[in-house]
Amino acid sequence: MAKPCEVSEDLDEYAVKDAPPTVYYVPDFITEAEEEYLLQQVYRAPKPKWTQLSGRRLQNWGGLPHPKGMLAEKLPDWLLKYTEKISALGAFAGKTANHVLVNEYKPEEGIMTGVPQTEESRYVLSLLLRRRSLLILQGEMYERYLHGIRGVAVDTLTERVANLSAAGGQVGETLTRGTRVSLTIRHVPKVCRANLLLGRK
Template sequence: MAYPCEITEELKEHVVTNAAPTVYYVPDFITEAEEQYILQEVYKAPKPKWTQLSGRRLQNWGGLPHPKGMLAEKLPDWLLKYSNRISALGAFAGKAANHVLVNEYKPGEGIMPHVDGPLYHPTVTTISLGSHTLLDFYKPISQSEGDEPQTEADRFLFSLLVQRRSLLVLQDDMYKHLLHGIQNAHQDTLTDRVVNLSSSTEDARLGDTLSRDTRVSLTIRHVPKVIRANLLPKRK
């Protein structure tokens, strides 16, 4: 199946102009019925599919990314449907998404600021289920000799409100340069540092305090370097 090599006009309509290049935020990307369907599929996965980490647990689908190449595994149909839908928006420059991380965050859980790294096409797309969160963005830690130590608060730039059933697409500096993370919090207050409020649904306004519930995110990406099982050297 061929996909657009450039972002489609449909997605361009959802660019967030108050952030660094480039963010697309699509509220209500999926319906409530689709949200419930995906959540059912997530929790039907066998227990060994889950990996418990500090602050969250996750499922890995499509293979394990590795510098030497990812041994590709076919995505299940319930993930392929939505990864194809995102690929059809031109998110991966004509390529198809082939890897999905399913992350579960309980209220009060988060993830330290980080970058996703070079194993992926420089685009990350996320569908959120079950709850909102605030995704915070930071300048990289300065490595210049003689610089004063920088705290996380010193490096903080802005936040994005990521609502349930939304699609978030990060490219360019937002992917390659800035760090992103989620605070360990039970509630989030919407301040003027949340730069996509005008793109959000009407139930999110400046000054509101939102309580988190359990959030499940589908982080959908394209891994360029893959190894097909039938291309592996045969054992003698």
Template sequence: MEEPNKCFSLPVLGRYCVTQAPPTVYYVPEFISEAEEQALLKQVYSAPKCKWTQLSGRRLQNWGGLPHPKGMLAEKLPEWLETYTEKISLLSAFGGRHANHVLVNEYKPGEGIMPHEDGPLYFPTVTTISLGSQVLLDFYQPVCRDSEVTTPQTEESRYLLSLLVEPRSLLILQDEMYTRYLHGIQEMTDDTMTECVANLNSTKARLGHILPRSTRISLTIRHVPKVVNAALLLGRKK
């Protein structure tokens, strides 16, 4: 696979901070080259059929192990993913820790995912490389549990902002944007650029543009702190 075309460090990332969003969002357009994008897509679709899991609204591949409260039974990442887990880890995105888990999600036009949070099994940072198509990632206030709140808490009323995630870009979410707000993708076939797109000025799109979606692959790269070593487990069973 072609070597990554850029080398970033954490201080350099500062200029990619999306200041129109709560802390903290970094959006890096063209983080990888078109050749890297095509090579990654080839690897994704060359994976064994058994690696795919079909879910409602998308299908995915899980690499690195299955996160679990008792610890993830770690599996070695393939070389084509290690190249990018290493590149992102060098940004100190995970506080000096190394990325050890990757979810590969496939979204076809009209597919999406309900607003959700990633939960406590991961280090509180999520990084995503996008391939193939743009998408709007929407953010929402969590549902208020205060019994005095009587108005309906719909997705529309809890909507906060959107981020346009372009092909070959890197998105990093930390702090409140990871721990407080929910994120999701609407089941749409195109994305309309409005004033609510917080990083619009950092993209190729402009206000009012309507961008048709094609099939998008996302590489969600994270660090799972609690890991169980397979060799140690096998040793205990002897």
């Protein structure tokens, strides 16, 4: 991932100061029309494109990650615009994003961190992600910290939400969840050709 000094100066104002390095939160990164367009494309995807996991549904675009390297596939045009836009911010140290995960969460769905939820001593902070916002995690925050989404129907905001003011939230505010669709855009560094994965010389 990019170091903070490699990130576009345009992002400096969006750095989350009350978090370990490095977190950027950009509200309203896309317009309402772009949001509607992206959701249309997500739900137009053929049914086999969806994978049902515990706590969410998932679409995988750009290739299937593999220990020997990802067998890359061309991203569809509707995703390319956004992978290029985020790459241009310096989010991937000059490289271009080549992989996208689309996650759909219903209320009370989420992702476990691998750490028991009762082990509060491991909890560092929360982030509030509004619709159409962009979250960039780099450096220590990306490499050393586990993240998860608790499977609840209602969230109550506390002072431990690191980007509370940037996201327009208030301590004590309760937010009822609807269906959430998120795009995880990343650069997979290890990519292999089809003949290598298939064992051809």
